[in-house]
Amino acid sequence: MIQLQGVNKVYELGGEKIYALDNVSLEIAPGEFVAVMGPSGSGKSTLANVIGGLDSPDSGQITVGDQEITKIRDKALSTYRNKKVGFVFQTFNLHSGYTALENVMIPLVFAGVRLGKRKKKAQACLQAVGLGDRMKHKPGQLSGGQRQRVSIARALANDPEIIIADEPTGNLDTKKGREIIDLLKKLNVEQGVILIAITHDSEIARQAGRIINIKDGRVS
Amino acid sequence: MHIFDYIRTGLKNLWRQKLRSSLTIVAVVIGAISVIVMVSLVIGAKSVFMQQLEAMGALTQVTVTGSSEVEESGSNGPFGFMEASNNEGEGAELNDEVVEKLKGISHVQDVSPAASVWGFQSARLDGSDKKYSAMLVGYKPTPAFEQSIIAGRNLEPGEIAKIVIGGGLLDSFGYEDNPSDILGQKVVFKTNKGYTGYGVDLPKPPAGGDQEQYWEDMNDKTYDIEAEIVGVMSPGPGDQQNFITMAWAKQILTNKFWKGQGGESGYKSEPQYELDIYNQIKEKGYGSIMVKVDSTDNVEQVASDIEEMDLGASTAKDFLDELTKLLNILGVILGAIGAVSLAVATIGIVNTMVMAIYERTREIGVMRACGASRGVVRKLFTLEAALLGLLGGLMGVAVSYGLATVGNYYGNQYLLDQGMSFSNIISLPWWLLLGIIGFTTLVGLLAGLYPAWRASRLDPVEALRRE
Ligand SMILES: Nc1ncnc2c1ncn2[C@@H]1O[C@H](COP(=O)(O)OP(=O)(O)OP(=O)(O)O)[C@@H](O)[C@H]1O
Ligand SMILES: [Mg+2]
Numbered sequence: 001m002i003q004l005q006g007v008n009k010v011y012e013l014g015g016e017k018i019y020a021l022d023n024v025s026l027e028i029a030p031g032e033f034v035a036v037m038g039p040s041g042s043g044k045s046t047l048a049n050v051i052g053g054l055d056s057p058d059s060g061q062i063t064v065g066d067q068e069i070t071k072i073r074d075k076a077l078s079t080y081r082n083k084k085v086g087f088v089f090q091t092f093n094l095h096s097g098y099t100a101l102e103n104v105m106i107p108l109v110f111a112g113v114r115l116g117k118r119k120k121k122a123q124a125c126l127q128a129v130g131l132g133d134r135m136k137h138k139p140g141q142l143s144g145g146q147r148q149r150v151s152i153a154r155a156l157a158n159d160p161e162i163i164i165a166d167e168p169t170g171n172l173d174t175k176k177g178r179e180i181i182d183l184l185k186k187l188n189v190e191q192g193v194i195l196i197a198i199t200h201d202s203e204i205a206r207q208a209g210r211i212i213n214i215k216d217g218r219v220s
Numbered sequence: 221m222h223i224f225d226y227i228r229t230g231l232k233n234l235w236r237q238k239l240r241s242s243l244t245i246v247a248v249v250i251g252a253i254s255v256i257v258m259v260s261l262v263i264g265a266k267s268v269f270m271q272q273l274e275a276m277g278a279l280t281q282v283t284v285t286g287s288s289e290v291e292e293s294g295s296n297g298p299f300g301f302m303e304a305s306n307n308e309g310e311g312a313e314l315n316d317e318v319v320e321k322l323k324g325i326s327h328v329q330d331v332s333p334a335a336s337v338w339g340f341q342s343a344r345l346d347g348s349d350k351k352y353s354a355m356l357v358g359y360k361p362t363p364a365f366e367q368s369i370i371a372g373r374n375l376e377p378g379e380i381a382k383i384v385i386g387g388g389l390l391d392s393f394g395y396e397d398n399p400s401d402i403l404g405q406k407v408v409f410k411t412n413k414g415y416t417g418y419g420v421d422l423p424k425p426p427a428g429g430d431q432e433q434y435w436e437d438m439n440d441k442t443y444d445i446e447a448e449i450v451g452v453m454s455p456g457p458g459d460q461q462n463f464i465t466m467a468w469a470k471q472i473l474t475n476k477f478w479k480g481q482g483g484e485s486g487y488k489s490e491p492q493y494e495l496d497i498y499n500q501i502k503e504k505g506y507g508s509i510m511v512k513v514d515s516t517d518n519v520e521q522v523a524s525d526i527e528e529m530d531l532g533a534s535t536a537k538d539f540l541d542e543l544t545k546l547l548n549i550l551g552v553i554l555g556a557i558g559a560v561s562l563a564v565a566t567i568g569i570v571n572t573m574v575m576a577i578y579e580r581t582r583e584i585g586v587m588r589a590c591g592a593s594r595g596v597v598r599k600l601f602t603l604e605a606a607l608l609g610l611l612g613g614l615m616g617v618a619v620s621y622g623l624a625t626v627g628n629y630y631g632n633q634y635l636l637d638q639g640m641s642f643s644n645i646i647s648l649p650w651w652l653l654l655g656i657i658g659f660t661t662l663v664g665l666l667a668g669l670y671p672a673w674r675a676s677r678l679d680p681v682e683a684l685r686r687e
Pocket of ligand 2: 045166
């Protein structure tokens with residue numbers, strides 16, 4: 001259960017105030033799949049980031065489960081990101097020097113999981129995204145779709161409650177994009193993970209249980 | 221996150237930037253080597269001197285000179301006793317009475333007078349024509365004053381026409397590689413003109429006749445004095461000296477002359493000549509007196525007791541103090557050079573880390589998104605910098621160790637060629653090596669603090685947006 005209450009994020013540029021988030025209040029139920037849509041610069045990423053604990057709002061409350069993440073400090077917030085949230089980015093953000101397996105192990109390292117267990121868990125995650133045969137490959141040796149699967153596996157590593165996907169198909173062709181969405185949706189359905197997907201593609205948005213429209217930082 | 225994972229991640233990141241990391245490490249290695257070389261040189265030099273002094277027995281010896289005012293204490297160094305001072309008349313006379321008095325001082329083991337033997341113009345090996353100059357010192361060769369010997373034996377008190385030669389003469393005679401072969405051979409000293417000491421059978425001046433011719437002949441005459449080599453001293457500082465017994469030195473330094481008696485004008489009788497002697501030592505005293513003290517701890521006390529007797533006393537400590545001062549200055553200068561190179565290495569580490577953080581901004585964003593706190597990011601980069609220092613220190617120690625081994629190998633060979641017995645001039649004590657590794661690691665860690673702090677303050681959202 002995610003609750004936002006009067007969340008604001010304001011940027012001041014040359015005396016002009018830009019509301020990335022303008023008094024946003026909303027709720028997302030456990031196991032929900034919501035699509036976030038809106039024009040460029042409307043505050044979609046900002047919304048996703050404050051929910052994911054990567055960014056902090058200027059005011060307002062965000063509660064995830066029984067934790068008010070707008071009140072906790074960096075260390076606890078980092079633990080929240082590590083254990084409860086999985087990020088999937090448009091540009092994959094994989095570590096180019098690491099193999100797929102090593103990339104998936106990153107959140108497990110920060111979680112303090114021991115090497116042996118870490119490897120097993122990462123292998124399981126890669127298998128879950130259909131990359132059981134690409135574990136030793138580095139991102140440069142994988143296709144775009146495969147790379148995004150690796151990043152999904154990484155997001156899954158610590159069995160999160162929320163997956164935040166910021167335009168996960170933005171860098172993929174339609175067919176590959178569809179596959180990624182299908183994969184994410186499958187995780188949402190089978191594992192009950194909250195899926196928050198930012199997208200410009202109404203075809204994808206239609207698959208979501210709910211669409212959150214945002215414009216100039218305001219949720220309508 | 222476990223410490224092992226920090227290290228693994230740090231090493232992985234350094235490995236990813238092999239060239240840059242190794243260049244940075246090279247700077248640390250150079251810094252570490254220079255500090256190690258500097259410190260070990262100072263330590264090594266000190267221990268070599270100590271070994272030498274110990275071997276010579278100089279550390280438990282006090283050299284007594286005529287008067288405390290005459291000679292500045294310590295100016296002769298620990299080897300002063302060998303350059304038996306030739307001060308004539310000045311200060312208190314060093315005679316047997318003084319020797320006896322010195323024997324009475326507590327902690328004094330033994331006392332031996334020493335006298336430089338002048339009067340010879342050259343020395344050659346019997347059977348050869350090559351002449352060399354040789355310094356000759358007479359002393360009392362009791363067990364307390366035993367010299368360290370590489371061949372043969374020490375002198376026995378009272379031995380006449382026997383000599384223990386030093387490394388200088390050994391080299392000159394060409395026996396430096398086989399010192400034992402020179403034993404039993406004879407050194408032939410050529411006396412100055414007009415010498416009338418040991419070995420001279422002074423003819424009686426002719427009764428009447430050409431007395432002038434007689435004196436002229438006498439004044440022009442030189443003699444050859446032979447001395448059998450019974451021992452060869454260990455080489456080292458002061459090996460220009462050659463030793464004979466005080467008994468023989470006294471004989472050499474005793475001039476004979478015919479003294480005219482009677483010959484009163486009233487009688488027509490010839491003047492009566494009587495052989496008289498002039499004992500230089502008896503008249504002028506010994507050049508110096510060596511005092512052997514029972515232990516190094518008491519040397520100071522004995523020296524001050526001697527000075528209270530209005531005599532000059534110099535000990536190896538004076539020399540050692542000078543040496544220590546010199547070595548400390550050297551250490552500071554060399555240490556400063558090492559510090560500068562380590563400072564350069566530190567700047568290198570800071571630079572490397574700042575560059576790494578700039579390049580890896582996006583990666584830092586990913587780490588943060590994956591659950592790394594600011595603290596974790598800070599620790600990761602600090603550790604990476606510390607690893608640069610650690611690796612540099614380890615390699616610096618390894619290279620220094622190699623250099624020292626090679627250096628000692630050649631150094632030992634050189635010293636062996638010189639006939640010196642001590643070995644391993646370059647000493648690398650474990651505390652120095654461990655200290656250097658610890659120090660470079662600390663330097664790396666400190667150099668990493670600021671870049672790591674900057675890395676931890678990066679805004680994750682902006683870091684992820686970075687191209
Ligand atoms: N660091 C910043 N400084 C100033 N303004 C910012 C900053 N970050 C975001 N903004 C502004 O906040 C608003 C929302 O940005 P956000 O990235 O959330 O938009 P978005 O909806 O994700 O856009 P897009 O679809 O292009 O990704 C934008 O107008 C943007 O210019
Ligand atoms: Mg966006």
